[in-house]
Amino acid sequence: MPLTDTTIRNAKPTEKPVRIFDGGGLYAEISPAGGKLWRLKYRIDGKEKLLALGMYPDVGLKDARERRDEARKLLANGVDPGAHRKAQKAAKAERSANSFEVICREWLEQRKDTVEPSQHVKTLARMENDVFPWLGAKAIAEITSPDVLGVLRRIDERGARYTAHRVRSEISRAFRYAIATGRADRDPCPDLKGAIPAPKAEHFAAITTPTEVAELLRAIDGFRGTFVVKSALLLAPLLFVRPGELRSAEWSGFDLDKAEWRYLVTKTKSEHLVPLASQAVAILRELHELTGNRRYVFPGRDPHKAMSEAAINAALRRMGYDTKTEITGHGFRAMARTILHEELHIKPEVIEHQLAHQVPDALGTAYNRTKFLKERQTMMQQWADYLGKLKVGAEVIPLNGQAA
Structure with missing residues (x-):
């Protein structure tokens, strides 16, 4: 019989793991400690495999069934859902390792000894405040000119036009570092030339009489x-x-x-x-x-x-x-x-x-x-x-x- 939420909630642990089945290979396994883990049993290439679908009640009965159905669709197309999940995790880890924030911090650290300490601190602060919240998690190779322009416009709209131009230059240098280290193919920043109006020339105040x-x-x-x-x-x-x-x-x-x-x-x-x-x-x-x-x-x-x-x-x-x-x-x-x-x-x-x-x-x-x-x-x-x-x-x- 298909499971109900009440059945799962009231299931008690025993000395050994207990499985209660819902159908289509989906079951909840109750551990001796009381934890309830959703699992999917399936076969591919003649081999029986298991796929963890999350813990109950974080993953409810409805969500567990949806995950089961998604996995069965992959199986119908000859795709191993377990291998598919591992590939997704690997891709996510690669994107994270090649995210703009990771690479930009690497670039800043690499050039740290060649710039004034105050310059390093200010550049890092601009990135943390104005760039990382919007571009930081994106894979650097997937960032487009419109993505960068959105960041620059936010800075410009608060009246910091000079900072917007400076940030464009710094983002561009981070991209050039990514290109040099084989993690990006091109720098989108040159496409934005003229997108933000040039700042008015500012001169340091001086007494000259x-x-x-x-x-x-x-x-x-x-x-x-x-x-x-x-x-x-x-x-x-x-x-x-x-x-x-x-x-x-x-x-x-x-x-x-x-x-x-x-x-x-x-x-x-x-x-x-x-x-x-x-x-x-x-x-x-x-x-x-x-x-x-x-x-x-x-x-x-x-x-x-x-x-x-x-x-x-x-x-x-x-x-x-x-x-x-x-x-x-x-x-x-x-x-x-x-x-x-x-x-x-x-x-x-x-x-x-x-x-x-x-x-x-x-x-x-x-x-x-x-x-x-x-x-x-x-x-x-x-x-x-x-x-x-x-x-x-x-x-x-x-x-x-x-x-x-």
């Missing part, structure tokens, strides 16, 4: 924060390197006797040399008394780590500056580029080399850290002297904009 620079320098002199942060503030306009390169500077790169700082530019992976003006050397020698026995010139709260990337901007805000509209740690570069050219009439190519920008010459040769070295040494000292005069108000700025 001599009178305002003078006020800023005096404000830095009056800063009442820690000695390490104040030293970084004093050096930022003198050196005008990228904020991340300044805060993560290591003493091993400095030769104060030669008045030089050498380091690897993270953006271009090229060696860079910064000639140090006498004013910068004096600040560094004083700071060396405090942090010279450590790795980092500007250690953070944890002495084994560099100063926080937010420290300079936080200090500028404490001094009353708006880091969105007036000046940021990165803005010292624009300050130097503008005034060196417009007020001190330094050749643009010399300035660009000191900014560690890739500047091909007439022969197409890329950036060389020693090129214009004598000119740059002179420029850096001239720049430091100029800032010193601005700070004390001794530099006269005529109406025609020429420094006297």
